[in-house]
Amino acid sequence: MKHLPKHLQPRWRYLAVLIEGWPDADLDRDQFQRQLWYSAQNLFGDAGSADLDLSVVRFEFADGEGGAIVRTRRGEQSRGRAAVACVEQVDDQPVGLRVAGVSGTIRACEEKYMGRGREDTEQRHVAFAGADRRASVRGSRVDIPAEQAYTGATILDCE
Known part of the structure; x- marks a missing residue:
């Protein structure tokens, strides 16, 4: 063909x-x-x-x-x-x-x-909603695991 x-x-x-x-x-x-x-x-x-x-x-x-x-x-x-x-x-x-x-x-x-560098994900503990919790931090974004999903937050929310 x-x-x-x-x-x-x-x-x-x-x-x-x-x-x-x-x-x-x-x-x-x-x-x-x-x-x-x-x-x-x-x-x-x-x-x-x-x-x-x-x-x-x-x-x-x-x-x-x-x-x-x-x-x-x-x-x-x-x-x-x-x-x-x-x-x-x-x-x-x-x-x-x-x-x-x-x-x-x-x-x-x-x-x-697509050539931008990837942000490194860092695991650490943050204070959120009155408790010390494990979280994934990427730049200024913080993902905090809840019971069935994640809560999205920023560094300023976690103090």
């Missing part, structure tokens, strides 16, 4: 998606991809989600933070951003997603939006 001429090949745009979750969250690429497809299908229907053709090209997630590069068709970036914004949990684990930017190549996307 012959390749299509260059002017007939599909054009792609790449969304740099920053992912944030609880420190003990365990996400993988397949779960994230499936949730993106469901989100696009629920928002735009079968035909609309087929036009978007969202697919995860790169994915990394560890210690509650990560990123993904999501491919979509040129001209569909705004609808792709909307589909990403509708994802609020992956495999019953709450996540926060933010599209850092859009690029025309994977390499430019990685260099421009």
Whole structure:
């Protein structure tokens, strides 16, 4: 089978998606991809989600933070951003997603939006709600485990 001429090949745009979750969250690429497809299908229907053709090209997630590069068709970036914004949990684990930017190549996307250094997660004890508790500290953010979930706080809240 012959390749299509260059002017007939599909054009792609790449969304740099920053992912944030609880420190003990365990996400993988397949779960994230499936949730993106469901989100696009629920928002735009079968035909609309087929036009978007969202697919995860790169994915990394560890210690509650990560990123993904999501491919979509040129001209569909705004609808792709909307589909990403509708994802609020992956495999019953709450996540926060933010599209850092859009690029025309994977390499430019990685260099421009994903090249930032990761914050180190530090385990320590903090005083919160009148008790000494174990917490995960990332920069100015503090995640304190409760009975069934986490409480998000800042360094200023823990004194």
